[in-house]
Amino acid sequence: MKIQPVIMSGGSGTRLWPMSRQNRPKQFLKLVTDKSMFQETVLRVSPEVDPNFEPPVVIAGAKHGPVITEEFRELDMVPGDIILEPCARNTAAVAAVASAWVARHDDDALILLMPADHHIPDGEGFRAAIAKAVKAAEDGYIAIFGIKPTRPHTGYGYIQTGEALSDSVYKAAAFREKPDRKTAEAYLADGRHYWNAGIFLFRASAMLEELKNHAPEIKSAAIAALDKSVMSGAAIRLDEDAFSPCPSNSLDYAVMEKTAKAAIVAPVDVGWTDIGSWSEVETQPQGRNVVVLGGAGNIIRTEGPLVAAAGVSDLIIIAVDDAVLVAPRDNAQAVREIVEELKKRGREDLL
Amino acid sequence: MKIQPVIMSGGSGTRLWPMSRQNRPKQFLKLVTDKSMFQETVLRVSPEVDPNFEPPVVIAGAKHGPVITEEFRELDMVPGDIILEPCARNTAAVAAVASAWVARHDDDALILLMPADHHIPDGEGFRAAIAKAVKAAEDGYIAIFGIKPTRPHTGYGYIQTGEALSDSVYKAAAFREKPDRKTAEAYLADGRHYWNAGIFLFRASAMLEELKNHAPEIKSAAIAALDKSVMSGAAIRLDEDAFSPCPSNSLDYAVMEKTAKAAIVAPVDVGWTDIGSWSEVETQPQGRNVVVLGGAGNIIRTEGPLVAAAGVSDLIIIAVDDAVLVAPRDNAQAVREIVEELKKRGREDLL
Numbered sequence: 178m179k180i181q182p183v184i185m186s187g188g189s190g191t192r193l194w195p196m197s198r199q200n201r202p203k204q205f206l207k208l209v210t211d212k213s214m215f216q217e218t219v220l221r222v223s224p225e226v227d228p229n230f231e232p233p234v235v236i237a238g239a240k241h242g243p244v245i246t247e248e249f250r251e252l253d254m255v256p257g258d259i260i261l262e263p264c265a266r267n268t269a270a271v272a273a274v275a276s277a278w279v280a281r282h283d284d285d286a287l288i289l290l291m292p293a294d295h296h297i298p299d300g301e302g303f304r305a306a307i308a309k310a311v312k313a314a315e316d317g318y319i320a321i322f323g324i325k326p327t328r329p330h331t332g333y334g335y336i337q338t339g340e341a342l343s344d345s346v347y348k349a350a351a352f353r354e355k356p357d358r359k360t361a362e363a364y365l366a367d368g369r370h371y372w373n374a375g376i377f378l379f380r381a382s383a384m385l386e387e388l389k390n391h392a393p394e395i396k397s398a399a400i401a402a403l404d405k406s407v408m409s410g411a412a413i414r415l416d417e418d419a420f421s422p423c424p425s426n427s428l429d430y431a432v433m434e435k436t437a438k439a440a441i442v443a444p445v446d447v448g449w450t451d452i453g454s455w456s457e458v459e460t461q462p463q464g465r466n467v468v469v470l471g472g473a474g475n476i477i478r479t480e481g482p483l484v485a486a487a488g489v490s491d492l493i494i495i496a497v498d499d500a501v502l503v504a505p506r507d508n509a510q511a512v513r514e515i516v517e518e519l520k521k522r523g524r525e526d527l528l
Numbered sequence: 529m530k531i532q533p534v535i536m537s538g539g540s541g542t543r544l545w546p547m548s549r550q551n552r553p554k555q556f557l558k559l560v561t562d563k564s565m566f567q568e569t570v571l572r573v574s575p576e577v578d579p580n581f582e583p584p585v586v587i588a589g590a591k592h593g594p595v596i597t598e599e600f601r602e603l604d605m606v607p608g609d610i611i612l613e614p615c616a617r618n619t620a621a622v623a624a625v626a627s628a629w630v631a632r633h634d635d636d637a638l639i640l641l642m643p644a645d646h647h648i649p650d651g652e653g654f655r656a657a658i659a660k661a662v663k664a665a666e667d668g669y670i671a672i673f674g675i676k677p678t679r680p681h682t683g684y685g686y687i688q689t690g691e692a693l694s695d696s697v698y699k700a701a702a703f704r705e706k707p708d709r710k711t712a713e714a715y716l717a718d719g720r721h722y723w724n725a726g727i728f729l730f731r732a733s734a735m736l737e738e739l740k741n742h743a744p745e746i747k748s749a750a751i752a753a754l755d756k757s758v759m760s761g762a763a764i765r766l767d768e769d770a771f772s773p774c775p776s777n778s779l780d781y782a783v784m785e786k787t788a789k790a791a792i793v794a795p796v797d798v799g800w801t802d803i804g805s806w807s808e809v810e811t812q813p814q815g816r817n818v819v820v821l822g823g824a825g826n827i828i829r830t831e832g833p834l835v836a837a838a839g840v841s842d843l844i845i846i847a848v849d850d851a852v853l854v855a856p857r858d859n860a861q862a863v864r865e866i867v868e869e870l871k872k873r874g875r876e877d878l879l
Binding site for chain 1: 832
């Protein structure tokens with residue numbers, strides 16, 4: 178059974194400022210390995226590692242067309258279709274576009290929908306988890322992947338397992354976004370809650386059916402935007418007039434929490450991380466451009482200038498050519514506030 | 529009576545790293561005003577503000593010849609002689625070179641010897657203090673200037689006043705470099721101790737006499753280096769073979785603490801500061817390239833990149849194109865350690 182990967186590359190790129198920018202959201206940063214997270218995502222599901230995968234379809238913001246072309250060029254790979262959104266309308270719209278597009282050729286095709294900005298070190302384990310989900314997806318379920326939680330993270334979404342469908346596959350009983358600390362600790366303890374990796378496997382026809390039932394406006398806007406889309410270079414541009422009225426909602430809220438067809442593969446233990454803030458990035462080791470004397474627990478990254486930190490602890494220090502961020506390590510909110518302040522000051526050149 | 533200003537521009541430029549560099553010590557930085565401290569020093573004693581001053585002689589490290597020419601060009605001023613040292617031999621050697629050079633034309637000329645890297649906001653008050661010292665200098669004293677201390681600074685030198693010579697001029701009774709905190713507090717309380725500004729007024733002949741008495745090797749090395757000096761462009765280059773054996777000592781240690789001819793003008797209250805570390809630099813206000821949210825007491829300077837500091841306090845954050853320093857505000861030593869580390873790593877490009 179062939180699987181069509183669809184990569185969602187819609188990040189806005191503020192949480193890892195100053196490295197991430199509007200024109201270079203975090204999926205295009207080489208933060209963890211010598212490849213960007215976008216490239217790692219492509220390679221994880223490439224036809225070369227598993228011939229069941231088709232070349233990936235990418236759905237991205239219109240301004241990222243050129244960088245995506247460049248990302249594939251660096252990999253010496255040919256992408257599947259690249260679909261550009263004139264505006265961001267969240268993941269339910271992306272699922273609708275992906276399903277409607279793939280269904281044009283094959284209504285029953287299996288789609289693997291996944292974000293471009295997650296870090297998954299164990300690619301083999303990831304593909305094994307997908308294999309476990311195939312049967313449920315073929316049976317009309319929308320399968321999601323439940324990551325075994327390792328700490329009571331309050332920034333992730335959690336899914337509770339329900340009735341068993343097959344080995345490691347359950348009906349999804351409940352969704353919970355960003356729980357408070359106490360709830361997250363209880364989830365961690367009960368062994369029935371998993372992190373929602375935001376990755377989905379489903380038949381195009383099944384997703385279209387559930388969208389029709391639970392989010393019909395999203396489905397119709399996506400289909401209209403595709404119907405009026407135009408080719409622009411190597412990419413397909415969705416029609417702006419048709420797409421912009423589309424309600425902006427996450428696939429979890431719009432469909433998964435409502436449908437009876439939600440399934441979860443769990444536990445998935447592949448080292449998955451959604452790097453949502455500098456606090457979750459490993460520090461760059463001392464080296465040519467990092468000098469640390471004394472202190473401890475700093476997260477230091479530089480794209481060029483030497484960073485010298487002496488006697489300071491638990492700071493985030495990020496340096497790029499045109500900007501430097503210094504904030505406490507435990508204050509991820511600080512980055513957002515800085516970005517807001519820069520917007521107020523009209524510093525679009527730094528965003 | 530004409531006065532010959534001699535500007536000592538021999539700083540090595542490590543204490544204000546990363547802004548100060550070997551090729552651009554702190555006197556050439558525009559840290560306090562829109563002019564460098566070198567330029568402010570030149571303007572403070574220019575013939576334009578007081579026709580008693582001759583155009584200044586500059587004694588500087590050999591590699592700083594070009595930047596000094598540029599500093600005068602920016603001011604649209606013509607310097608007096610520029611004398612370049614092949615190696616640094618501290619202030620006693622500079623005083624010897626200055627005196628021997630000026631004495632070639634006029635043995636009795638008054639020399640005002642001063643560092644290029646001090647900040648003195650009250651130029652008029654400074655010139656008034658010099659006027660008070662003229663009589664003592666004409667009488668053969670080496671007059672120094674005692675700054676009224678405003679806090680128990682442990683990094684400065686202190687001078688104790690002795691027998692009165694005239695209004696606000698005393699014999700210097702004792703010198704004390706970098707006292708401990710308790711001693712500095714006692715000095716501040718007793719009203720008889722003043723900060724040593726490192727500025728001297730004397731007759732060329734008087735200095736040569738005292739050097740002969742207390743530091744004859746320094747005097748002879750300076751004279752030999754001048755005798756064998758060569759013109760190089762617009763500058764006079766001291767002979768390296770003659771100058772390099774010169775003992776390296778401060779004028780305070782070599783002469784002032786030993787001579788009976790030390791006089792002090794005090795109190796001098798002109799806002800004098802020797803900016804010896806980032807801790808003493810005023811923070812750059814928020815503006816185009818500084819964004820501070822929350823926190824307090826940070827010293828932030830940038831020469832280009834935007835610096836965004838959120839929720840951090842009492843830090844020094846200095847950003848230039850190729851380097852960023854982050855250190856606690858109360859740890860001036862940190863900068864020295866960073867510079868040492870960079871030397872160890874062979875990063876001459878950053879020094």
